[in-house]
Amino acid sequence: MRNMLIKAAAAAAFAVVGAFAASAEPVKVGFSPEPYPPFFSPDASGNWTGWEVEIINAICAEAKLECELTPIPWDGLIPALTSKKIDAIMNSMSITEERKKSIDFSDKYYNTPTAVIGPKDQTFDATPEGLKGKIIGVQVSTTHAAYVKKHFADAAEIKEYQTQDEANQDLAAGRLDATQADSIALDAFLKTDQGKACCDLKGMVAEDLEILGPGVGAGLRKEDTELKGKINAAIKAIRENGTYEAITKKYFDFDIYGG
Amino acid sequence: MTAISLPVSVRARSWLKPHRIALLAVAAGLVVTAALTMRWDWLARYWDLALLGIWRTIWILVVTTVLGFLLAVPLGLAQAAGPRYLALPARVFCTVIRGTPLLLQLWLLYYGLGALFPQFPWIRQSELWPYLRQAWPYAVLALTLSYAGYEGEVMRGAFAGVPRGQLEAARAFGMSRWKIFRRIWMPQATHRALPTLAGETVLQLKATPLVATITVIDVYAVASKVRQETFITYEPLLLLALVYLTITGIIVFLFRRLEARIPSRLG
Amino acid sequence: MQSGLFELLSPNPPGWGGNLLRGLANSLLIAVGAFGLGNLIGIAGAWGKLYGGPIVRDLLETYTTVVRAVPELVLILLLYYAGTDLIGRLLEAFGYQRIDINGLVAGIGVLGVVQGAYSTEVLRGAILAVPQGQIEAARAFGMSPCLMLRRITLPAMLPFAIPGLANLWLIATKDTALLAIVGFNELTQETRQAAGATKAYFTFFIAAGVLYLAVSLVSNVFIGRIERWARRGMPAVAGGGR
Structure with missing residues (x-):
């Protein structure tokens, strides 16, 4: 009986909060809402532009994922990922051994000195x-x-x-x-x-x-191997089909993928 | 306040009712669970830094409340009894400080002024530059002004609330204006403001962690550092909350002692 | 300060004024939500503190003490990360889908919990300030507790509660700035971004300050009116006028 009551309460809470939540299940890509040109810059109409924003869009389009940019302060990104507030971090975050203790990474998508x-x-x-x-x-x-x-x-x-x-x-x-x-x-x-x-x-x-570290990759939860596979495949695909190069040319006069 | 006159044993008994014992047991259980199931291994590594952070927080709190109070006295006096050309600026100052978020004031002082420095190269040659380069003077300035703004309003009421008869009596005794202020007006106004002073000081403590956003390393910044370096989310924050609770407890206790020492018979 | 002041602050896209106004709208939305939620918690809390059982009273005392002693910034971080995580885990434990709580709802929730603690104290004090005789008279007329609350206690306590509640509203508008720390797009965060992107830090922080101040001053006008309305029919309090 008591259990049922709690369930009913949870259901009610779910209904209330659920009204605010989006109905679809987009992949929430966390980034820090700070100007970090040429990768991430806010513009005067409230949108984010830059090389990394375009790469994120290209990767998501390639992997047929519906992605949603979610602003989280830089030092809160990894906690937000592990507590499932977001599903991925794509914010020029380098792949390092220290971070790998808490989260997993996709393959790198750029590397610069x-x-x-x-x-x-x-x-x-x-x-x-x-x-x-x-x-x-x-x-x-x-x-x-x-x-x-x-x-x-x-x-x-x-x-x-x-x-x-x-x-x-x-x-x-x-x-x-x-x-x-x-x-x-x-x-x-x-x-x-x-x-x-x-x-x-x-x-x-x-x-x-x-x-x-060996470069910048998408930060992912350790158990999210499916998403990791999709993103790795998409990075490989946009490298091969020229999308990556086309976006890079708009911002740089050299290839920032690194050796 | 009748509890104070009761013998200690009676007070203890009336406080320790059966349900309180049960609640305390639950609380103790929670603490033990937290101690056993959460991660505290980082404590040893950050202990020294945490103590330094606590010391900085207390230092900033004490310095800014003392300076802020010293500034609040003329602000309150100007509004309560000053001529218009003093009362008006004091009022505008209090309104602006109380009408805008402290975080914004702090960033305006630190980053806003910082952005102006390159346009005035002589600033870097001035003798103040070694201080302007650091972050703590901005933190102290912003928190002092904020405290002065809120407390200035309180002091205005306190100065205005001192009965006129007292001041007239003092004048009849032939006291000079300075002596009246020092011996009659100021002590009575301070006494009237004392209860709110405790509250304002706690609010000031709660404002101190904002200085971490301009690179001052207080106890909040230390907790953030632990969170960033170890990726442990909740434990440092819980401990941090406990630290602030303790400091608040100390502030409340000290002000109670202070209030108890001053006889409460007002004329 | 490369471009002119008015170009920077213009509300149309090359200028950043539109971003600031959007931020202001978000700030006000959160302030209204948090103030409303805070007062709901406050009414329940005051009721519990005055008429609740010993356990309810002690728990409420713990809530108000902790919230009023710990910096809002720490509470926001704790509630923002831990709170949403906890709700998610609870839902999962009961076999529901984890839901996503957006920044707006989380911000309102977090600030509402903070406001609730102060509101509890304000309303409790106001209810206590209602002359006991009025309540006894209502009881003597055979009013039900519900009717008494609606017709006597609430209207009679309002004049005592309004100064405190007005203060809480002003605090709510300013506390929304703290959500900048968790990356929510309210006025201070938008200002920080505009300042960072244009490097005109001084201009934008001053502009945001003017907006916050305008909110406070406009609020003060309305608060004055509401106070006069709530005090109608009451004898003037000696020295109470400002």
């Missing part, structure tokens, strides 16, 4: 010696945060930001001496008026495959 930029009026390079005594900013829980902690922690002071955009902002404001991030994302910043005025490229950091 990691760069350090800094103010124009300072000269240094992206080595522990060069960064001695500097303040370096990184986005929280990224491969770059892990990298600077391992390689530069003894030499430089590390500051962590919620978004890479805020780290760039503080670099332009002069509160940081350097920031480390994906070379393409930083290049996009250096091409803005603000970036041109303040900063330039200091160099690429030394490779560390264990931390930086």
